[in-house]
Amino acid sequence: MTNTYLWNPAARRWQTGNSVKSDDRGLSYGDGLFETLRLKPDGTCPLWHWHRQRLVQGLVALDFPINALALIDEAIEQAPRQGTAAKLVITRGTGPRGYLPPAEPQLTVIWQLFTAPDWAHNRCPEGFDCQFSDIRLSQQPLLAGIKHLNRLEQVLCRQRMPDGHQEAIMLDQDDWVIEGCMSNIFLMEGQKIITPDLSRCGVNGVIRRWLINQTSVTEASVSAERLLKSDAVLMTNSLNGVIHVRSVGSRRYDHNPEIRELQRSLQELFV
Amino acid sequence: MTNTYLWNPAARRWQTGNSVKSDDRGLSYGDGLFETLRLKPDGTCPLWHWHRQRLVQGLVALDFPINALALIDEAIEQAPRQGTAAKLVITRGTGPRGYLPPAEPQLTVIWQLFTAPDWAHNRCPEGFDCQFSDIRLSQQPLLAGIKHLNRLEQVLCRQRMPDGHQEAIMLDQDDWVIEGCMSNIFLMEGQKIITPDLSRCGVNGVIRRWLINQTSVTEASVSAERLLKSDAVLMTNSLNGVIHVRSVGSRRYDHNPEIRELQRSLQELFV
Known part of the structure:
Protein backbone atom coordinates (compact mmCIF):
# COMPACT_ATOMS: atom_id res chain seq x y z
CA MET A 1 0.00 0.00 0.00
CA THR A 115 5.12 0.49 5.22
CA ALA A 116 8.77 -0.25 5.92
CA PRO A 117 9.82 -3.90 5.86
CA ASP A 118 11.14 -5.24 9.15
CA TRP A 119 14.89 -4.80 9.69
CA ALA A 120 16.83 -7.29 7.60
CA HIS A 121 18.44 -8.86 10.70
CA ASN A 122 14.94 -9.82 11.86
CA ARG A 123 13.70 -10.99 8.45
CA CYS A 124 16.90 -12.79 7.60
CA PRO A 125 18.71 -13.58 10.91
CA GLU A 126 21.22 -15.92 9.27
CA GLY A 127 22.54 -12.97 7.20
CA PHE A 128 22.80 -12.25 3.50
CA ASP A 129 24.27 -14.58 0.90
CA CYS A 130 25.80 -12.95 -2.14
CA GLN A 131 28.49 -13.12 -4.78
CA PHE A 132 30.42 -10.66 -6.93
CA SER A 133 28.22 -9.24 -9.68
CA ASP A 134 29.52 -9.29 -13.23
CA ILE A 135 28.06 -5.79 -13.68
CA ARG A 136 30.91 -3.34 -13.18
CA LEU A 137 30.22 0.20 -12.01
CA SER A 138 31.45 2.93 -14.31
CA GLN A 139 33.55 5.72 -12.79
CA GLN A 140 32.14 9.23 -12.77
CA PRO A 141 33.59 11.34 -9.94
CA LEU A 142 31.13 14.17 -10.68
CA LEU A 143 28.18 11.93 -9.81
CA ALA A 144 29.84 9.68 -7.21
CA GLY A 145 28.21 9.54 -3.79
CA ILE A 146 24.91 11.14 -4.72
CA LYS A 147 21.64 9.28 -5.24
CA HIS A 148 20.60 10.43 -8.71
CA LEU A 149 18.03 8.88 -11.00
CA ASN A 150 20.51 7.24 -13.43
CA ARG A 151 20.39 3.74 -12.00
CA LEU A 152 20.61 1.37 -14.96
CA GLU A 153 23.72 -0.34 -13.57
CA GLN A 154 21.79 -1.25 -10.42
CA VAL A 155 18.86 -2.50 -12.52
CA LEU A 156 21.22 -4.72 -14.56
CA CYS A 157 22.88 -6.00 -11.37
CA ARG A 158 19.56 -6.73 -9.65
CA GLN A 159 18.23 -8.60 -12.71
CA ARG A 160 21.23 -10.91 -12.69
CA MET A 161 21.18 -11.66 -8.94
CA PRO A 162 20.67 -15.42 -8.42
CA ASP A 163 17.58 -16.69 -6.60
CA GLY A 164 18.31 -17.13 -2.89
CA HIS A 165 20.72 -14.21 -2.79
CA GLN A 166 19.70 -11.00 -1.02
CA GLU A 167 22.49 -8.85 -2.39
CA ALA A 168 25.39 -8.74 -4.85
CA ILE A 169 28.79 -7.06 -4.55
CA MET A 170 29.63 -4.60 -7.29
CA LEU A 171 33.19 -3.86 -8.38
CA ASP A 172 34.12 -0.91 -10.55
CA GLN A 173 35.80 -1.05 -13.97
CA ASP A 174 39.21 -1.16 -12.22
CA ASP A 175 38.21 -4.16 -10.05
CA TRP A 176 37.78 -2.25 -6.79
CA VAL A 177 34.97 -3.32 -4.48
CA ILE A 178 32.51 -0.40 -4.26
CA GLU A 179 29.14 -1.41 -2.82
CA GLY A 180 26.20 -3.77 -2.93
CA CYS A 181 23.46 -3.36 -5.51
CA MET A 182 21.31 -1.52 -2.96
CA SER A 183 23.62 -1.32 0.07
CA ASN A 184 26.99 -0.08 1.21
CA ILE A 185 29.55 -2.63 2.33
CA PHE A 186 32.00 -2.79 5.26
CA LEU A 187 34.66 -5.34 6.14
CA MET A 188 36.15 -6.09 9.53
CA GLU A 189 39.84 -6.92 9.90
CA GLY A 190 40.09 -7.83 13.57
CA GLN A 191 38.61 -4.80 15.33
CA LYS A 192 39.19 -2.51 12.33
CA ILE A 193 36.25 -1.57 10.10
CA ILE A 194 36.99 -0.62 6.48
CA THR A 195 34.61 0.63 3.79
CA PRO A 196 35.35 1.31 0.12
CA ASP A 197 36.29 4.80 -0.94
CA LEU A 198 33.42 6.25 -3.04
CA SER A 199 35.20 9.10 -4.77
CA ARG A 200 34.77 7.64 -8.27
CA CYS A 201 31.46 5.76 -8.03
CA GLY A 202 28.93 4.39 -5.60
CA VAL A 203 26.18 5.85 -3.44
CA ASN A 204 27.18 7.34 -0.10
CA GLY A 205 24.41 5.81 1.97
CA VAL A 206 22.76 7.33 5.00
CA ILE A 207 23.46 4.32 7.22
CA ARG A 208 27.03 4.31 5.89
CA ARG A 209 27.49 7.87 7.15
CA TRP A 210 25.72 7.15 10.41
CA LEU A 211 28.06 4.18 10.95
CA ILE A 212 31.20 6.19 10.06
CA ASN A 213 30.03 8.84 12.54
CA GLN A 214 29.20 6.20 15.16
CA THR A 215 32.46 4.30 15.24
CA SER A 216 35.94 4.32 13.77
CA VAL A 217 35.82 3.42 10.06
CA THR A 218 38.61 3.69 7.49
CA GLU A 219 37.67 4.54 3.89
CA ALA A 220 40.07 2.75 1.55
CA SER A 221 40.46 1.11 -1.83
CA VAL A 222 39.29 -2.45 -1.27
CA SER A 223 40.16 -5.34 -3.56
CA ALA A 224 38.05 -8.48 -3.89
CA GLU A 225 40.96 -10.40 -2.35
CA ARG A 226 41.00 -8.14 0.68
CA LEU A 227 37.26 -8.57 1.13
CA LEU A 228 37.57 -12.36 0.95
CA LYS A 229 40.43 -12.32 3.49
CA SER A 230 38.56 -10.12 5.99
CA ASP A 231 37.10 -11.52 9.21
CA ALA A 232 33.53 -10.30 8.80
CA VAL A 233 31.45 -8.39 6.27
CA LEU A 234 28.35 -6.28 6.76
CA MET A 235 26.05 -4.27 4.54
CA THR A 236 23.93 -1.21 5.28
CA ASN A 237 20.86 0.41 3.75
CA SER A 238 18.12 2.69 5.03
CA LEU A 239 15.39 0.06 5.05
CA ASN A 240 17.46 -3.06 5.82
CA GLY A 241 19.60 -1.39 8.47
CA VAL A 242 22.84 -3.24 9.29
CA ILE A 243 23.06 -6.80 8.04
CA HIS A 244 25.70 -9.47 8.51
CA VAL A 245 26.93 -11.05 5.26
CA ARG A 246 26.99 -14.82 5.74
CA SER A 247 28.63 -15.69 2.44
CA VAL A 248 30.32 -14.22 -0.58
CA GLY A 249 30.42 -17.07 -3.08
CA SER A 250 31.99 -20.04 -1.28
CA ARG A 251 33.61 -17.88 1.42
CA ARG A 252 31.59 -17.98 4.64
CA TYR A 253 31.78 -15.41 7.41
CA ASP A 254 30.79 -15.67 11.07
CA HIS A 255 28.41 -13.24 12.69
CA ASN A 256 29.93 -11.25 15.54
CA PRO A 257 29.02 -9.14 18.58
CA GLU A 258 30.14 -5.85 17.00
CA ILE A 259 27.65 -6.24 14.18
CA ARG A 260 24.88 -7.16 16.63
CA GLU A 261 25.71 -4.07 18.65
CA LEU A 262 25.44 -1.82 15.57
CA GLN A 263 22.09 -3.42 14.72
CA ARG A 264 20.84 -2.71 18.22
CA SER A 265 21.98 0.92 18.32
CA LEU A 266 20.52 1.71 14.88
CA GLN A 267 17.21 0.05 15.74
CA GLU A 268 17.00 2.06 18.98
CA LEU A 269 16.98 5.30 16.98
CA PHE A 270 13.71 4.29 15.36
CA VAL A 271 11.74 3.26 18.43
CA MET B 1 4.02 22.85 -30.54
CA THR B 115 8.21 20.38 -36.00
CA ALA B 116 11.80 19.58 -36.89
CA PRO B 117 14.27 22.47 -36.93
CA ASP B 118 15.82 23.18 -40.32
CA TRP B 119 19.03 21.24 -41.03
CA ALA B 120 21.93 22.71 -39.06
CA HIS B 121 23.87 23.52 -42.28
CA ASN B 122 21.01 25.84 -43.26
CA ARG B 123 20.56 27.37 -39.82
CA CYS B 124 24.25 27.69 -39.16
CA PRO B 125 26.02 27.71 -42.57
CA GLU B 126 29.35 28.80 -41.11
CA GLY B 127 29.48 25.55 -39.07
CA PHE B 128 29.61 24.74 -35.36
CA ASP B 129 32.03 26.23 -32.88
CA CYS B 130 32.94 24.09 -29.90
CA GLN B 131 35.59 23.11 -27.42
CA PHE B 132 36.46 20.07 -25.36
CA SER B 133 34.03 19.63 -22.47
CA ASP B 134 35.43 19.10 -19.00
CA ILE B 135 32.69 16.50 -18.42
CA ARG B 136 34.26 13.10 -19.06
CA LEU B 137 32.13 10.17 -20.14
CA SER B 138 32.24 7.14 -17.86
CA GLN B 139 32.94 3.77 -19.47
CA GLN B 140 30.22 1.14 -19.38
CA PRO B 141 30.53 -1.35 -22.26
CA LEU B 142 27.16 -2.94 -21.36
CA LEU B 143 25.34 0.31 -22.09
CA ALA B 144 27.63 1.72 -24.81
CA GLY B 145 26.02 2.55 -28.13
CA ILE B 146 22.40 2.44 -27.00
CA LYS B 147 20.22 5.47 -26.35
CA HIS B 148 19.01 4.82 -22.82
CA LEU B 149 17.41 7.27 -20.38
CA ASN B 150 20.47 7.70 -18.11
CA ARG B 151 21.71 10.96 -19.58
CA LEU B 152 23.05 13.00 -16.66
CA GLU B 153 26.51 13.29 -18.24
CA GLN B 154 24.95 14.96 -21.28
CA VAL B 155 22.91 17.28 -19.04
CA LEU B 156 26.07 18.31 -17.17
CA CYS B 157 27.94 18.83 -20.44
CA ARG B 158 25.13 20.88 -22.01
CA GLN B 159 24.84 23.08 -18.89
CA ARG B 160 28.52 23.97 -19.10
CA MET B 161 28.57 24.71 -22.84
CA PRO B 162 29.61 28.36 -23.38
CA ASP B 163 27.22 30.80 -25.05
CA GLY B 164 27.85 30.96 -28.79
CA HIS B 165 28.85 27.31 -28.99
CA GLN B 166 26.53 24.82 -30.67
CA GLU B 167 28.26 21.69 -29.43
CA ALA B 168 30.99 20.38 -27.12
CA ILE B 169 33.37 17.47 -27.60
CA MET B 170 33.28 14.83 -24.89
CA LEU B 171 36.29 12.69 -23.98
CA ASP B 172 36.05 9.60 -21.83
CA GLN B 173 37.83 9.00 -18.51
CA ASP B 174 40.88 7.73 -20.45
CA ASP B 175 41.06 10.90 -22.57
CA TRP B 176 39.72 9.37 -25.79
CA VAL B 177 37.48 11.53 -27.95
CA ILE B 178 34.03 9.88 -28.00
CA GLU B 179 31.29 12.17 -29.28
CA GLY B 180 29.59 15.53 -29.04
CA CYS B 181 27.07 16.25 -26.31
CA MET B 182 24.21 15.48 -28.72
CA SER B 183 26.07 14.39 -31.86
CA ASN B 184 28.56 11.90 -33.17
CA ILE B 185 31.88 13.18 -34.46
CA PHE B 186 34.02 12.38 -37.50
CA LEU B 187 37.43 13.62 -38.57
CA MET B 188 38.92 13.71 -42.04
CA GLU B 189 42.60 12.97 -42.62
CA GLY B 190 43.01 13.73 -46.33
CA GLN B 191 40.33 11.57 -47.96
CA LYS B 192 40.08 9.23 -44.97
CA ILE B 193 37.14 9.57 -42.57
CA ILE B 194 37.61 8.38 -38.98
CA THR B 195 35.08 8.18 -36.15
CA PRO B 196 35.66 7.21 -32.51
CA ASP B 197 35.14 3.63 -31.47
CA LEU B 198 32.06 3.45 -29.21
CA SER B 199 32.62 0.09 -27.53
CA ARG B 200 33.01 1.57 -24.03
CA CYS B 201 30.75 4.63 -24.11
CA GLY B 202 28.87 6.95 -26.43
CA VAL B 203 25.65 6.76 -28.42
CA ASN B 204 25.78 5.03 -31.78
CA GLY B 205 23.77 7.58 -33.73
CA VAL B 206 21.49 6.91 -36.64
CA ILE B 207 23.23 9.40 -38.93
CA ARG B 208 26.56 7.92 -37.81
CA ARG B 209 25.46 4.51 -39.01
CA TRP B 210 23.97 5.94 -42.21
CA LEU B 211 27.28 7.69 -42.91
CA ILE B 212 29.36 4.58 -42.17
CA ASN B 213 27.09 2.67 -44.54
CA GLN B 214 27.25 5.43 -47.15
CA THR B 215 31.00 5.83 -47.42
CA SER B 216 34.23 4.38 -46.13
CA VAL B 217 34.70 5.19 -42.44
CA THR B 218 37.26 3.79 -40.01
CA GLU B 219 36.28 3.34 -36.37
CA ALA B 220 39.31 3.97 -34.18
CA SER B 221 40.52 5.27 -30.83
CA VAL B 222 40.88 9.01 -31.40
CA SER B 223 42.97 11.26 -29.17
CA ALA B 224 42.33 14.99 -28.77
CA GLU B 225 45.72 15.57 -30.49
CA ARG B 226 44.65 13.52 -33.49
CA LEU B 227 41.39 15.44 -33.74
CA LEU B 228 43.23 18.77 -33.63
CA LYS B 229 45.68 17.60 -36.33
CA SER B 230 42.95 16.38 -38.69
CA ASP B 231 42.03 18.30 -41.86
CA ALA B 232 38.29 18.62 -41.20
CA VAL B 233 35.74 17.71 -38.55
CA LEU B 234 32.03 17.05 -38.86
CA MET B 235 29.25 16.13 -36.49
CA THR B 236 26.03 14.22 -37.08
CA ASN B 237 22.65 13.99 -35.38
CA SER B 238 19.15 13.05 -36.49
CA LEU B 239 17.74 16.56 -36.39
CA ASN B 240 20.85 18.57 -37.30
CA GLY B 241 21.99 16.19 -40.03
CA VAL B 242 25.65 16.57 -41.04
CA ILE B 243 27.38 19.73 -39.86
CA HIS B 244 30.84 21.09 -40.50
CA VAL B 245 32.77 21.98 -37.33
CA ARG B 246 34.36 25.39 -37.86
CA SER B 247 36.37 25.49 -34.67
CA VAL B 248 37.49 23.41 -31.72
CA GLY B 249 38.88 25.94 -29.26
CA SER B 250 41.41 28.03 -31.18
CA ARG B 251 41.86 25.43 -33.95
CA ARG B 252 39.88 26.38 -37.07
CA TYR B 253 38.85 23.98 -39.81
CA ASP B 254 37.87 24.67 -43.41
CA HIS B 255 34.62 23.46 -44.85
CA ASN B 256 35.03 21.04 -47.77
CA PRO B 257 33.18 19.54 -50.73
CA GLU B 258 32.95 16.05 -49.18
CA ILE B 259 30.98 17.39 -46.20
CA ARG B 260 28.70 19.40 -48.53
CA GLU B 261 28.09 16.25 -50.57
CA LEU B 262 27.10 14.28 -47.43
CA GLN B 263 24.75 17.09 -46.40
CA ARG B 264 23.11 17.00 -49.84
CA SER B 265 22.68 13.23 -49.95
CA LEU B 266 21.21 13.06 -46.42
CA GLN B 267 18.83 15.93 -47.12
CA GLU B 268 17.64 14.23 -50.33
CA LEU B 269 16.39 11.25 -48.32
CA PHE B 270 13.93 13.50 -46.51
CA VAL B 271 12.36 15.30 -49.50
Missing part, protein backbone atom coordinates in the same frame (compact mmCIF):
# COMPACT_ATOMS: atom_id res chain seq x y z
CA THR A 2 1.65 3.21 -1.18
CA ASN A 3 0.21 6.71 -0.90
CA THR A 4 1.67 9.22 -3.31
CA TYR A 5 1.70 12.99 -3.04
CA LEU A 6 3.01 15.74 -5.30
CA TRP A 7 4.26 19.07 -4.05
CA ASN A 8 2.29 22.03 -5.38
CA PRO A 9 4.76 24.94 -5.17
CA ALA A 10 2.14 27.61 -5.93
CA ALA A 11 -0.21 26.45 -3.18
CA ARG A 12 2.81 25.46 -1.05
CA ARG A 13 1.26 22.19 -0.03
CA TRP A 14 1.14 18.49 -0.92
CA GLN A 15 -1.61 17.16 -3.13
CA THR A 16 -2.65 13.56 -3.63
CA GLY A 17 -1.48 12.61 -7.08
CA ASN A 18 0.21 9.85 -8.91
CA SER A 19 1.28 11.19 -12.27
CA VAL A 20 3.99 13.35 -13.77
CA LYS A 21 4.20 14.96 -17.22
CA SER A 22 5.69 12.81 -19.95
CA ASP A 23 8.27 15.54 -20.66
CA ASP A 24 9.53 15.56 -17.07
CA ARG A 25 13.32 15.67 -17.14
CA GLY A 26 13.38 12.95 -14.50
CA LEU A 27 11.91 10.61 -17.10
CA SER A 28 13.74 12.03 -20.14
CA TYR A 29 17.25 12.08 -18.68
CA GLY A 30 17.14 10.86 -15.08
CA ASP A 31 17.69 14.51 -14.17
CA GLY A 32 16.93 14.28 -10.48
CA LEU A 33 17.61 12.75 -7.09
CA PHE A 34 15.89 10.46 -4.63
CA GLU A 35 16.01 9.38 -1.00
CA THR A 36 14.45 6.39 0.73
CA LEU A 37 13.72 7.15 4.38
CA ARG A 38 12.79 4.94 7.30
CA LEU A 39 10.43 6.75 9.69
CA LYS A 40 9.69 6.26 13.37
CA PRO A 41 6.15 5.26 14.37
CA ASP A 42 5.51 8.97 15.12
CA GLY A 43 6.44 9.85 11.53
CA THR A 44 9.75 11.56 12.27
CA CYS A 45 12.94 10.60 10.46
CA PRO A 46 15.87 10.36 12.91
CA LEU A 47 18.46 10.33 10.14
CA TRP A 48 16.92 13.14 8.05
CA HIS A 49 20.03 15.34 8.46
CA TRP A 50 22.09 12.73 6.60
CA HIS A 51 19.48 12.44 3.84
CA ARG A 52 19.34 16.20 3.56
CA GLN A 53 23.14 16.48 3.42
CA ARG A 54 23.27 14.04 0.50
CA LEU A 55 20.45 15.93 -1.23
CA VAL A 56 22.46 19.14 -0.89
CA GLN A 57 25.47 17.43 -2.48
CA GLY A 58 23.23 16.18 -5.29
CA LEU A 59 21.62 19.58 -5.89
CA VAL A 60 25.09 21.11 -6.17
CA ALA A 61 26.42 18.32 -8.42
CA LEU A 62 23.48 18.68 -10.81
CA ASP A 63 23.50 22.49 -10.54
CA PHE A 64 19.86 22.71 -9.49
CA PRO A 65 18.53 26.22 -8.79
CA ILE A 66 19.66 27.88 -5.59
CA ASN A 67 16.12 27.92 -4.14
CA ALA A 68 15.70 24.13 -4.47
CA LEU A 69 16.81 23.39 -0.93
CA ALA A 70 14.37 25.87 0.64
CA LEU A 71 11.58 24.29 -1.40
CA ILE A 72 12.59 20.80 -0.24
CA ASP A 73 12.82 21.94 3.38
CA GLU A 74 9.34 23.42 3.23
CA ALA A 75 7.93 20.33 1.52
CA ILE A 76 9.53 17.96 4.04
CA GLU A 77 8.28 20.09 6.93
CA GLN A 78 4.73 19.63 5.65
CA ALA A 79 5.04 16.06 4.39
CA PRO A 80 2.31 13.58 5.34
CA ARG A 81 3.69 10.93 7.71
CA GLN A 82 1.14 8.11 7.81
CA GLY A 83 3.68 5.41 7.05
CA THR A 84 6.92 3.93 8.33
CA ALA A 85 8.94 4.64 5.21
CA ALA A 86 8.95 7.22 2.45
CA LYS A 87 10.53 7.75 -0.91
CA LEU A 88 11.29 11.34 -1.89
CA VAL A 89 11.95 12.04 -5.59
CA ILE A 90 13.06 15.45 -6.83
CA THR A 91 13.44 16.16 -10.55
CA ARG A 92 14.26 19.28 -12.53
CA GLY A 93 10.63 19.26 -13.70
CA THR A 94 9.41 19.58 -17.26
CA GLY A 95 11.37 21.25 -19.98
CA PRO A 96 11.60 21.71 -23.71
CA ARG A 97 13.34 18.99 -25.72
CA GLY A 98 17.10 18.90 -25.36
CA TYR A 99 19.58 18.43 -22.57
CA LEU A 100 19.77 22.11 -21.57
CA PRO A 101 17.74 22.67 -18.39
CA PRO A 102 15.28 25.57 -18.37
CA ALA A 103 16.71 28.75 -16.82
CA GLU A 104 14.10 28.62 -14.06
CA PRO A 105 13.01 25.01 -13.67
CA GLN A 106 9.95 24.23 -11.59
CA LEU A 107 10.97 21.13 -9.68
CA THR A 108 8.84 18.01 -9.49
CA VAL A 109 8.73 16.71 -5.90
CA ILE A 110 7.13 13.32 -5.22
CA TRP A 111 6.51 11.80 -1.78
CA GLN A 112 5.54 8.13 -1.58
CA LEU A 113 4.56 6.77 1.84
CA PHE A 114 4.59 3.06 2.49
CA THR B 2 4.30 19.24 -29.37
CA ASN B 3 1.52 16.64 -29.53
CA THR B 4 1.96 13.73 -27.17
CA TYR B 5 0.43 10.28 -27.40
CA LEU B 6 0.61 7.22 -25.17
CA TRP B 7 0.30 3.67 -26.48
CA ASN B 8 -2.62 1.76 -25.00
CA PRO B 9 -1.57 -1.89 -25.30
CA ALA B 10 -4.99 -3.27 -24.36
CA ALA B 11 -6.81 -1.22 -27.00
CA ARG B 12 -3.76 -1.52 -29.30
CA ARG B 13 -3.91 2.12 -30.28
CA TRP B 14 -2.46 5.51 -29.43
CA GLN B 15 -4.28 7.84 -27.08
CA THR B 16 -3.73 11.54 -26.57
CA GLY B 17 -2.09 11.89 -23.20
CA ASN B 18 0.68 13.69 -21.51
CA SER B 19 1.29 11.97 -18.19
CA VAL B 20 2.95 8.88 -16.78
CA LYS B 21 2.67 7.30 -13.35
CA SER B 22 5.06 8.61 -10.72
CA ASP B 23 6.33 5.06 -10.15
CA ASP B 24 7.26 4.58 -13.79
CA ARG B 25 10.68 2.92 -13.93
CA GLY B 26 11.70 5.39 -16.60
CA LEU B 27 11.46 8.09 -13.95
CA SER B 28 12.71 6.02 -10.99
CA TYR B 29 15.81 4.56 -12.64
CA GLY B 30 16.01 5.77 -16.25
CA ASP B 31 14.97 2.22 -17.14
CA GLY B 32 14.17 2.76 -20.79
CA LEU B 33 15.24 3.95 -24.23
CA PHE B 34 14.47 6.77 -26.61
CA GLU B 35 14.83 7.73 -30.24
CA THR B 36 14.53 11.13 -31.91
CA LEU B 37 13.37 10.77 -35.51
CA ARG B 38 13.25 13.20 -38.41
CA LEU B 39 10.25 12.55 -40.65
CA LYS B 40 9.57 13.33 -44.30
CA PRO B 41 6.68 15.71 -45.11
CA ASP B 42 4.56 12.60 -45.80
CA GLY B 43 5.25 11.36 -42.24
CA THR B 44 7.51 8.47 -43.13
CA CYS B 45 10.92 8.01 -41.50
CA PRO B 46 13.55 7.08 -44.12
CA LEU B 47 16.08 5.98 -41.49
CA TRP B 48 13.64 4.04 -39.31
CA HIS B 49 15.53 0.78 -39.86
CA TRP B 50 18.58 2.29 -38.11
CA HIS B 51 16.47 3.60 -35.24
CA ARG B 52 14.82 0.20 -34.93
CA GLN B 53 18.16 -1.59 -34.99
CA ARG B 54 19.44 0.53 -32.10
CA LEU B 55 16.20 -0.05 -30.18
CA VAL B 56 16.69 -3.79 -30.60
CA GLN B 57 20.22 -3.50 -29.19
CA GLY B 58 18.84 -1.47 -26.29
CA LEU B 59 16.02 -3.91 -25.56
CA VAL B 60 18.57 -6.74 -25.44
CA ALA B 61 21.04 -4.76 -23.30
CA LEU B 62 18.34 -3.92 -20.74
CA ASP B 63 16.79 -7.40 -20.98
CA PHE B 64 13.33 -6.10 -21.84
CA PRO B 65 10.64 -8.75 -22.42
CA ILE B 66 10.82 -10.68 -25.67
CA ASN B 67 7.50 -9.26 -26.92
CA ALA B 68 8.68 -5.63 -26.60
CA LEU B 69 9.81 -5.37 -30.22
CA ALA B 70 6.49 -6.61 -31.62
CA LEU B 71 4.70 -4.04 -29.46
CA ILE B 72 6.98 -1.26 -30.70
CA ASP B 73 6.54 -2.35 -34.32
CA GLU B 74 2.76 -2.28 -33.96
CA ALA B 75 2.85 1.10 -32.21
CA ILE B 76 5.14 2.64 -34.84
CA GLU B 77 2.97 1.24 -37.65
CA GLN B 78 0.00 3.09 -36.18
CA ALA B 79 1.82 6.21 -34.96
CA PRO B 80 0.30 9.60 -35.81
CA ARG B 81 2.51 11.47 -38.28
CA GLN B 82 1.33 15.09 -38.27
CA GLY B 83 4.79 16.50 -37.68
CA THR B 84 8.27 16.54 -39.15
CA ALA B 85 9.98 15.04 -36.13
CA ALA B 86 9.09 12.65 -33.33
CA LYS B 87 10.50 11.46 -30.06
CA LEU B 88 9.78 7.88 -29.08
CA VAL B 89 10.29 6.93 -25.42
CA ILE B 90 9.98 3.34 -24.20
CA THR B 91 10.23 2.51 -20.51
CA ARG B 92 9.80 -0.70 -18.53
CA GLY B 93 6.56 0.79 -17.18
CA THR B 94 5.53 0.94 -13.56
CA GLY B 95 6.79 -1.43 -10.93
CA PRO B 96 7.01 -1.99 -7.20
CA ARG B 97 9.81 -0.23 -5.32
CA GLY B 98 13.24 -1.69 -5.88
CA TYR B 99 15.54 -2.23 -8.82
CA LEU B 100 14.16 -5.65 -9.77
CA PRO B 101 11.91 -5.30 -12.83
CA PRO B 102 8.48 -6.95 -12.68
CA ALA B 103 8.40 -10.40 -14.27
CA GLU B 104 5.93 -9.19 -16.90
CA PRO B 105 6.39 -5.44 -17.26
CA GLN B 106 3.82 -3.47 -19.20
CA LEU B 107 5.90 -1.02 -21.18
CA THR B 108 5.21 2.70 -21.29
CA VAL B 109 5.44 3.98 -24.88
CA ILE B 110 5.36 7.72 -25.52
CA TRP B 111 5.23 9.41 -28.94
CA GLN B 112 5.83 13.16 -29.11
CA LEU B 113 5.31 14.84 -32.50
CA PHE B 114 6.83 18.24 -33.21
